[in-house]
Amino acid sequence: MSVWDGLVGQRRAVEVLSEASSNATAMTHAWLLTGPPGSGRSNAARAFAAALQCEQGGCGRCQACTTSLAGTHADVKVVATEKVFIRINEVRELIGVAQQAPSQGRWRVMIVEDADRMEERTSNVLLKAIEEPPPRTVWLLCAPSPHDVVVTIRSRCRGVALRVPPVADVAALLVERDGVDPEVAEMAARAAQSHIGLARRLARDPDARERRTRTLRLAAEIRGVGDAVLAAADLVEVATAEAKAATEDRDAAEKTALLHTLGAEGLATLPPAVRAQVRQLEEDQKRRSTRAQRDVLDRCLLDLLSLYRDVLVVQLGADVELVNPVHAEIRRLAAESTPEQTIRRMDAIGEARTRLEGNVAPLLAMEAMAVALRPQG
Ligand SMILES: [Zn+2]
Helix, strand or coil: CCCCCCCCCCHHHHHHHHHHHHCHHHCCCEEEEECCCCCCHHHHHHHHHHHHHCCCCCCCCCHHHHHHHHCCCCCEEEECCCCCCCCHHHHHHHHHHHCCCCCCCCCEEEEECCCCCCCHHHHHHHHHHHHCCCCCEEEEEEECCHHHCCHHHHHHCEEEECCCCCHHHHHHHHHHHHCCCHHHHHHHHHHCCCCHHHHHHHHHCHHHHHHHHHHHHHHHCCCCHHHHHHHHHHHHHHHHHHHHHHHHHHHHHHHHHHHHHCCCCCCCCCCHHHHHHHHHHHHHHHHHHHHHHHHHHHHHHHHHHHHHHHHHHHHHCCCCCCCCCCHHHHHHHHHHCCHHHHHHHHHHHHHHHHHHHCCCCHHHHHHHHHHHHCCCC
């Protein structure tokens, strides 16, 4: 057993990182771990942190390993954001922590999970810190691709690229580690296109499988503009409900905890100072919920892209397996349209993703896309 076991299909990256953790000449102070969502960037960063802290180079069993992997090691700081951007003040705080020598571990490890969610001036603040780190500090930045971080940061970091793991490897992981039925595991890994977190969710949650199938059918059934507008509203509603379910309990618990800390539990009217704190919390929560809704919608759009990818596979007679189980709809869409139309539809979905990322109102982005999905005669 070792800390690298959980990194599915990443032999090359594991070689580089484990070599660096055991050989001082292969080590460097700033790393950029890149890979598509679900390839396991943050898991790779944590495993590397564990290997750096562990006396045996990442045994996976000792306290240094288990706490590093869990993100609770005193000298491993993990920054994950649910907001659209990491704030400049958060980065300044991190830099303060990074200046300190490790308190008990061998290294002070700073993991930034979404290094792509930084505005340029924030990146510039971070840049100064990673240019001249203290001798025992190492920065691990994660992003979807090297181009998602500013070039000045990219050029200071050593890059490690993770790849999309093969479907069979992801399915095997679900069977071995989560005890999922092999057939369900295979289906989930394929539908999630090897996104490990999504595959696990699909494998374990029948509701998630149902929602996904519904999204695909909804798109396949669009015949005219009226259907398109309804389908768009439906997609946004599902996403809002899912995001709400994911954040609601946590929001309430956070508010209770805050009031408790401020000694204002059960007060009918809150003193102004407390009110300001509560307002700040509620604003953060609102941003988080917006982010969650957009993430869910983006996942729906990726599901739709995979549907039309399957349609294109059928239209071109390519000898590769379909991603989605809705075969009847895929064959019908393939028969009713041309490959050029399919590609135009995929472009419309890509455009919707870009617009969502650019903060266009979700309903507008989804409507424009849904209208472009209707049959073009
Ligand atoms: Zn260990």
